[in-house]
Amino acid sequence: MRDDYSSELGHKLKWAYLLSIVFALLAPVFYVIYISFNEYGFGARIYEFTTDWYRVVLGDTMLVASLEWTIYLAVGAVATTIPMGLMSAKLYKRTRHKVGFVTLMLSPLFVPADILASSLLVFFKHLSGAFEWLGGALGQGWLQTWFELGFLTALIGQIIYTLPYAFVVILITMSRYHPQQTEAARGCGANAWQAFWQVEFPQIKAGVFSACAFVVILSFNEATRTALLKGGFDTFSNVLVSQMLNVGMSEESYAMGGIMSIVSMTVIGSLIIYTLIRSERLERVARAKAEPLMSG
């Protein structure tokens, strides 16, 4: 923000600094995307535009399968995390023990990914062993084998990872909502669900959709937890990381990186544009409130 006495040069320098930071952060990403469209790959003197590498990636059944698993994981995480985040945010607003509650909700963020993943792995292994024993003791074969590393365990890991983010994003939007509107709706005859769906949700949906987008992006970016907790499948990030570790970067790797970057940037870009439009609208609302059209 500028004040009337700020220097014009200082203002320009601040913007130059900001843009240079953004450029430094995004340049490698754009460079990877740039290479991914080169017929001759990284380091080649000649640049010839092609989409072949993307075609190769999307034609690779293993990669497509990993992409599918990632999408399933993202959908599962959204379907589970968003209602949980929403309920947690509502509970947070009602509870008197806010510090304890928020500490509990954000605690997964304070545990390094490797530690959390390995802890969950050990826990799930023991849980699996417990079910195996229980199934044997009860003579129920299905109980012995039902809990094994797989989609469910990877999803649980993903939920633990994404829930704090979803909670915070929804809570920020919810903080603008006045709960008396829910009471007003109840007073008009609405039941709890109608009051939520018709009055509260339209006002917090920006936060809910942002949280959905965030969870999807996190699902595409996450590798450590899923690598340890998944069963017989790979996610897109797992394949990309293992390929880089085993055979180094190939043209296909650049295309895979390009896909992930384009997906993430599209989602984030859409969110930013939506937020800008929304804040412009809210500003108009604020102006209208400050200058009521009519008095009395």
Next chain:
Amino acid sequence: MAQLSDVAVEVTDLAKSYGFVVALKSVNFRIESGRYFVLLGPSGGGKTTLLRLIGGFIRPTRGRVLLHGRDVSDLPPNKRPTSMVFQSFALFPHMTVAKNVGYGLRIRKLPVSEVLERVGDMLEMVGLTGLGDRMPHELSGGQQQRVQLARSLVLETDILLLDEPLAALDAKLHKSMCIELKRLQEKVGITFIHVTHNQEEAMTVADDMAIIASGELVEAGKAIDLYENPVRRFTADFIGENNIFDGPVTKIDGAEVTIDLGYGTATANSRGQSVQVGDEASISVRSERLRMFDADDRGKESFQYLSATHMETVYLGLTTSELVMLPDGKEVMVRRLSDGVEGTGFTRGEEVRVGWQKADGRFHTS
């Protein structure tokens, strides 16, 4: 509504606690159908808690709420014959004015044509015809409050709850909305229960009133009775501008009770209250009933007098207040209609006498 009980609201032993914090102690009262009832009291006294208990927005810790004879204590707000008007307007910002007003009717799944007709009628009633397409933020505070009223009244519930409905309005709008609320209540004829800490607002609208403080119902009755003849000392202290004299009872002569103030005595009718010599008691006198006299004024038989020192004259426009100090250091206020002349002839520090008609003193034992 002829089939309904004449008692719109009856609460018995109603109490609410939050952990160790007692918001409302055991409260009992009745509100007759079609009355404008005001819950008046200082902030944090429990009046909003009581209103929310009647509306079903919070569950009582103990006691029952009966609306038109039906026990609704365990019912949520949407199952009660009440609607509520909030201090913060609580309009739905994503809906137009018409949609806000018609929300409850749509919940009831009434035909669209009926919803439109009733919304139109209601907007006309509250003076907002033609503003149905506006969004709430495009209206002034007073208009938003009228939308809220319309949203509640259109439901034609038997009881309307109003939680500090005028607190967010400026002074001028506050006054006009007060009168408008009263007019609306008389027009629709349903029971209004209005919470406020503003006694002027309460006196403007109330048929009946209850004083709520420290989680207790201090006193209830007709508004004029609470103002003119409060039974409890707290009521006298809270409503109007009263001067209260405290002391032990020294003499009981039939209905006349005299208390000792240390520097003089004061006498009032006991109004049937049981009292004995030695009991601590109070006599209250409204500031507009007090008069100020020269120290050597012989006075009248029907008056009683106390010596005092004149402190200050405060011109308030319609009225002028005189602040005088009694021998024990206590300050009392004498109020009179301004007569357009600056000052009263009394100077600061001058010895004076304050007096009142014996009949104007109200005796309090609690």
